[in-house]
Amino acid sequence: MLEIRDIHSYYGKSHILHGVSLDLKEGELVCLLGRNGVGKSTTLKSIMGVVKPEQGSIRFHDRELVGLAPYEIARLGVGYVPEDRRIFRSLTVHENLLMGIKNGKKENIGEGGWTVERVYKLFPRLEERKNNKGSHLSGGEQQMLTVVRTLMGNPRVILVDEPTEGLAPLIVKDVLDMLATVRKSGVTVLMVEQNFKAAIKVADRYYIMSKGQIVFAGNTEELLAAEEIRKNYLEV
Amino acid sequence: MSDIPVFFLHGLAYAGLLFLVSAGLTLIFGMMNVLNFAHAAMYMLGAYLSYTIIMQLTGQFWMALILCPLILFVIGALIERFLLRRVHKYGHLGELLLTFGLAYIVTELVKWYWGNYPLAVNITGFLSGTITIFGFIYPIYRIFIFLCAVLVGGVMALILYKTRLGIILRASVNDSEMTNTLGVNVPLVLMGVFAFGTALSGFAGVIAGPLLSTFPGMAQEILIDAFVVIVVGGFGSLGGAIVASLLIGQLQSFGVLLIPKLSVALVYLLMAIVLVVKPSGLFGEEQ
Numbered sequence: 290m291l292e293i294r295d296i297h298s299y300y301g302k303s304h305i306l307h308g309v310s311l312d313l314k315e316g317e318l319v320c321l322l323g324r325n326g327v328g329k330s331t332t333l334k335s336i337m338g339v340v341k342p343e344q345g346s347i348r349f350h351d352r353e354l355v356g357l358a359p360y361e362i363a364r365l366g367v368g369y370v371p372e373d374r375r376i377f378r379s380l381t382v383h384e385n386l387l388m389g390i391k392n393g394k395k396e397n398i399g400e401g402g403w404t405v406e407r408v409y410k411l412f413p414r415l416e417e418r419k420n421n422k423g424s425h426l427s428g429g430e431q432q433m434l435t436v437v438r439t440l441m442g443n444p445r446v447i448l449v450d451e452p453t454e455g456l457a458p459l460i461v462k463d464v465l466d467m468l469a470t471v472r473k474s475g476v477t478v479l480m481v482e483q484n485f486k487a488a489i490k491v492a493d494r495y496y497i498m499s500k501g502q503i504v505f506a507g508n509t510e511e512l513l514a515a516e517e518i519r520k521n522y523l524e525v
Numbered sequence: 526m527s528d529i530p531v532f533f534l535h536g537l538a539y540a541g542l543l544f545l546v547s548a549g550l551t552l553i554f555g556m557m558n559v560l561n562f563a564h565a566a567m568y569m570l571g572a573y574l575s576y577t578i579i580m581q582l583t584g585q586f587w588m589a590l591i592l593c594p595l596i597l598f599v600i601g602a603l604i605e606r607f608l609l610r611r612v613h614k615y616g617h618l619g620e621l622l623l624t625f626g627l628a629y630i631v632t633e634l635v636k637w638y639w640g641n642y643p644l645a646v647n648i649t650g651f652l653s654g655t656i657t658i659f660g661f662i663y664p665i666y667r668i669f670i671f672l673c674a675v676l677v678g679g680v681m682a683l684i685l686y687k688t689r690l691g692i693i694l695r696a697s698v699n700d701s702e703m704t705n706t707l708g709v710n711v712p713l714v715l716m717g718v719f720a721f722g723t724a725l726s727g728f729a730g731v732i733a734g735p736l737l738s739t740f741p742g743m744a745q746e747i748l749i750d751a752f753v754v755i756v757v758g759g760f761g762s763l764g765g766a767i768v769a770s771l772l773i774g775q776l777q778s779f780g781v782l783l784i785p786k787l788s789v790a791l792v793y794l795l796m797a798i799v800l801v802v803k804p805s806g807l808f809g810e811e812q
């Protein structure tokens with residue numbers, strides 16, 4: 290459903306992505322691994338149009354995404370949950386959720402679609418705090434909120450950047466369970482993660498990045514077998 | 526001192542005008558991070574356009590009150606779309622230079638077309654009358670100005686806090702990139718905001734005409750007070766603009782009554798005090 294071919298992205302003059310290619314199939318949960326600063330976030334930003342790739346192509350259900358604005362990409366069904374939990378701090382929890390609904394319409398939310406009611410049923414803690422400012426939530430609650438806010442737009446694929454960063458182990462499990470639930474509901478997930486021990490419990494396939502390039506692609510067994518690669522590109 | 530109520534009412538009228546000018550300024554700053562130096566020039570353009578519409582074309586004040594904001598809305602939209610958006614990549618300096626240049630061009634064009642002298646805009650009918658209030662005979666027009674400001678402020682607050690558009694606007698102030706990735710056409714929203722802010726300054730210009738008469742220095746005159754309003758109220762804060770307009774309106778009015786020679790300095794004094802005590806302004810968000 291998402292085919293990324295040989296993209297090159299820059300911040301100003303610094304060349305960050307050197308020909309990244311990766312594929313997502315419908316319904317998969319794929320994990321993008323790699324050390325700090327290798328270009329994982331930049332890859333997600335390039336898909337979302339926040340950073341414009343200067344070369345290469347990104348096809349999503351036969352539509353070319355390179356060159357489109359982020360809001361156009363979002364409207365085609367790509368959801369994005371950035372790192373560092375960008376809650377709208379002066380909006381209430383409820384208003385944050387409403388922001389996720391595209392054009393404010395509830396149209397074409399099929400069976401199993403995400404609605405405010407469903408979110409509140411699943412996360413009673415968010416409902417209890419629905420009239421609080423988003424910035425008053427705990428770290429874990431904020432992370433839940435950013436993910437469900439994006440789900441409110443009922444994307445077909447969701448790009449999640451380090452959802453477990455800085456969370457207590459117990460909450461890490463909650464967040465990963467939640468992403469597994471999201472995948473079960475039929476949404477394809479591309480997740481960036483530093484911690485592969487956490488990722489391995491939920492993901493189907495993995496890519497490892499180093500210095501702006503993909504250096505490994507494979508499933509759980511292959512990743513576990515590729516000790517050398519893990520040593521070189523993951524473990525610190 | 527028996528005419529204190531009159532000075533109070535004068536203060537309210539000026540506060541109303543000040544709010545109408547500074548509301549657009551602070552909205553544009555809050556949403557787009559642009560300190561729009563052309564804002565007051567647009568206010569002046571609104572006033573001169575209203576002179577032409579009222580005194581030369583239709584004779585109808587109401588006509589100007591509707592047409593001028595519409596014309597300025599279009600001008601604002603064009604400026605955002607074709608100028609401001611292009612210089613955005615050069616950062617604040619680019620935007621500053623652009624709005625500065627626009628202010629200059631508009632001011633010179635106005636002088637060239639309408640002349641470098643004051644033009645009186647006369648209103649007739651109900652608005653030109655007087656009423657008795659607190660035992661004083663008082664011009665209805667000044668009360669009308671205050672009511673216009675209350676109406677505009679109320680509608681803006683309603684939109685900001687009770688509609689989906691308001692949620693989008695407040696979200697964009699927090700994080701416009703995130704708003705964009707959630708499927709909101711942020712560039713279009715920003716164009717609308719700039720156009721609306723410009724229309725509001727034009728509306729204020731129409732209102733100012735009959736009160737202060739139209740003259741080429743009117744932009745400079747209100748620009749300083751309007752900047753003080755958004756500094757004192759807190760950049761980007763609508764509530765702050767309301768409170769600061771009321772404060773400065775009264776300060777200007779009673780300043781003239783009590784210490785005429787220093788009345789201008791009082792405004793700066795207030796700004797200095799606020800900046801020392803709370804640098805982000807009365808209602809500004811701490812960074």
Ligand SMILES: Nc1ncnc2c1ncn2[C@@H]1O[C@H](COP(=O)(O)OP(=O)(O)OP(=O)(O)O)[C@@H](O)[C@H]1O
Pocket residue numbers: 300303305323324325326327328329330331332372483
């Ligand atoms: N806005 C920016 N401007 C300039 N350089 C940037 C910017 N954002 C990231 N970089 C640089 O681009 C490179 C890749 O950054 P990126 O955020 O994609 O890494 P990452 O793999 O997500 O790392 P992390 O695990 O730390 O989040 C880094 O060297 C970083 O310093």
Ligand SMILES: [Mg+2]
Pocket residue numbers: 329330331372450
């Ligand atoms: Mg990152």
